[in-house]
Amino acid sequence: xxxxxxxxGKSSQHHQSRFNALAPNGWHMISLSAHGAAxxxxxxxxWVKEPSPAYVAVHDLPIxxxxxxxxxxxxxxxxxxxxxxxGTGANAVVAAVFEKGLGKGWMSKHxxxxxxxxxxxxxxxxxxxxxxxxxxxxxxxxxxxxxxxLYIAVWHEEAEAHWSxxxxxxxxxxxxxxxxxxxxxxxxxFVTLSEQxxxxxxxxxxxxxxxxxxHGLSGAAYQAEFDDKTAKGFYxxxxxxxxxxxxxxxxxxxxxxxxxKPRKWTVTGSGLSAFDxxxxxxxxxxxxxxxQLSVGKAGSLKARRAYTWADEDYPIxxxxxxxxxxxxSKMFTAACIxxxxxxGTLSEGTNAFAKAGVTQKALASQTLDPRVKDITVxxxxxxxxxxxxxxxxxxxxxxxxxxxxxxxxxxxxxFDLVRYIFGEPLQFDPGAMSQYSNIGYTTLAYLVEKTSGQxxxxxxxxxxxxxxxxxxxxxxxxxxxxxxxxxxFYDDPGVWWSAAAPTTQxxxxxxxxxxxxxxxxxxxxxxxxxxxxxxxxxxxxHAVWGxxxxxAGSARTGxxxxxxxxxxxxTDDVDFAFNFNTxxxxxxxxxxxxxxxxxxxxxxxM
Numbered sequence: 394x395x396x397x398x399x400x401x402g403k404s405s406q407h408h409q410s411r412f413n414a415l416a417p418n419g420w421h422m423i424s425l426s427a428h429g430a431a432x433x434x435x436x437x438x439x440w441v442k443e444p445s446p447a448y449v450a451v452h453d454l455p456i457x458x459x460x461x462x463x464x465x466x467x468x469x470x471x472x473x474x475x476x477x478x479x480g481t482g483a484n485a486v487v488a489a490v491f492e493k494g495l496g497k498g499w500m501s502k503h504x505x506x507x508x509x510x511x512x513x514x515x516x517x518x519x520x521x522x523x524x525x526x527x528x529x530x531x532x533x534x535x536x537x538x539x540x541x542x543l544y545i546a547v548w549h550e551e552a553e554a555h556w557s558x559x560x561x562x563x564x565x566x567x568x569x570x571x572x573x574x575x576x577x578x579x580x581x582x583f584v585t586l587s588e589q590x591x592x593x594x595x596x597x598x599x600x601x602x603x604x605x606x607x608h609g610l611s612g613a614a615y616q617a618e619f620d621d622k623t624a625k626g627f628y629x630x631x632x633x634x635x636x637x638x639x640x641x642x643x644x645x646x647x648x649x650x651x652x653x654k655p656r657k658w659t660v661t662g663s664g665l666s667a668f669d670x671x672x673x674x675x676x677x678x679x680x681x682x683x684x685q686l687s688v689g690k691a692g693s694l695k696a697r698r699a700y701t702w703a704d705e706d707y708p709i710x711x712x713x714x715x716x717x718x719x720x721x722s723k724m725f726t727a728a729c730i731x732x733x734x735x736x737g738t739l740s741e742g743t744n745a746f747a748k749a750g751v752t753q754k755a756l757a758s759q760t761l762d763p764r765v766k767d768i769t770v771x772x773x774x775x776x777x778x779x780x781x782x783x784x785x786x787x788x789x790x791x792x793x794x795x796x797x798x799x800x801x802x803x804x805x806x807x808f809d810l811v812r813y814i815f816g817e818p819l820q821f822d823p824g825a826m827s828q829y830s831n832i833g834y835t836t837l838a839y840l841v842e843k844t845s846g847q848x849x850x851x852x853x854x855x856x857x858x859x860x861x862x863x864x865x866x867x868x869x870x871x872x873x874x875x876x877x878x879x880x881x882f883y884d885d886p887g888v889w890w891s892a893a894a895p896t897t898q899x900x901x902x903x904x905x906x907x908x909x910x911x912x913x914x915x916x917x918x919x920x921x922x923x924x925x926x927x928x929x930x931x932x933x934x935h936a937v938w939g940x941x942x943x944x945a946g947s948a949r950t951g952x953x954x955x956x957x958x959x960x961x962x963x964t965d966d967v968d969f970a971f972n973f974n975t976x977x978x979x980x981x982x983x984x985x986x987x988x989x990x991x992x993x994x995x996x997x998x999m
Contacts, residue, residue, distance in 0.1 A: 401437035408436040421445040427488040428634035431480025452488040478536040498550035523548040530595035535587035553680035556597040557886035567592040573900035586635035599653035608644035654704035664696035687925035716972040719951030726917035741771035754816025779819030788832040790909035796895035838917020869912040869922040883955025884975040903954035928970035
């Protein structure tokens, strides 16, 4: 356990005296909270004794003087690390710690309000921008009044942490979100509260080992928690107060370390290692934990590689690890349709919905678009069915709404999606243009089942995979608890209402139904999982885009919560595929990586 000192609810004089005693002797603050009345602020602080950069600190600084202090210190090479404020309006006071030579990007704001993420005056805007820029909320607080809630905050660049946030949450709502984030899983990295008991918090996915968090504690309750946890080898890594006098409440995080466990780089598999450096650069730039790359030429696998960039507690990725492949699922569906064409069961001009047995709208309230009856199977293959997800939204991400509208007791099935969208308007005439369509391929997958008399997965396995000698392709399961034993974990910080439990107000991880979909209902449009080897074996024989045999010069990219994937058949008889277990690629986009990888392939003698 780190050598630490912590105090809560102490006066400015006490805080100053501890600063005078500790700062010159190798101690620095890891948590700082100013709370209570601006005229008599209270301080809750955690100090640790360890090497640290040079720093400067201030407390009881009037908010009107903070900007000048900020400007002076940043000009001298210091950057904000801990920020807190208490009081209302122009009477608020600030406490801060700035470190020298931070060595990474940061941004800081004060006087922010709360509301739409589209408004630059709101803390939500800056949280969203920070996440898009690879930055994480490091510290901050809510000050002001109940009628004018204000925020001060600082964000630091941390490529290895995927994260989410909540602002202005009541204690009950905060607990609900806290519980939901555990499924992702995310841990509380920082949490603070206002005088009115509104919570502002960051949740992150890096690993500090065992931790415990409590909120809404009185001073006596916090002390009891402190005594219990420190006796068990924990110490506070974040302590924040809100309120005044007897109404003061505390939020705290206890752990056995306050910095994330270091990550290590691991490569498994066989074959050419020429690609490893490019993959390492990509994964480390984006904090990606698990990846696979397979490269084949003329039907022979030349590289079968699996990569892990994670702490010691994380499972090592193998070439046989299954990973969801998102939209790469569509190439399997197109191959199924080709088989049905070849068998004479379907033709390019077959009316898709009539063949599926869907001839009536699902709800009386819907207005049937007569053009939907003219949609052909081949138009669905070519993304020309008439749906524009850019203007009307993507129907496979609306499965919860569909289930609720249909009055279902459980999640919407593939059939439910097809019968529902039959009654919804199109955005253009079928065949008139091409607009990428998940719902079109969901409809194709249902047609596979309707015309073959088998489940989509069974037809794919019996007709294509087994004859081709491909084993590692399966229908993914939505729920985390139903993962395959050799399946990867998926990283995405998103949480929302579950499509897998549409009759409840259950918040769940995007990767496990919270993004609006279930993998079971979108198997043929984005719900399969596979190994990179299986993808390369498949595209050696089947089109990666469109239908038919190997399509030289074609590629397909997949992306959904917890997935970035790509498969490509090059004109030099080389096929490659990669899977990564996140789409949070803020520093190094997947298309740029594909370009870099192609450059390595061009220079590699296979």
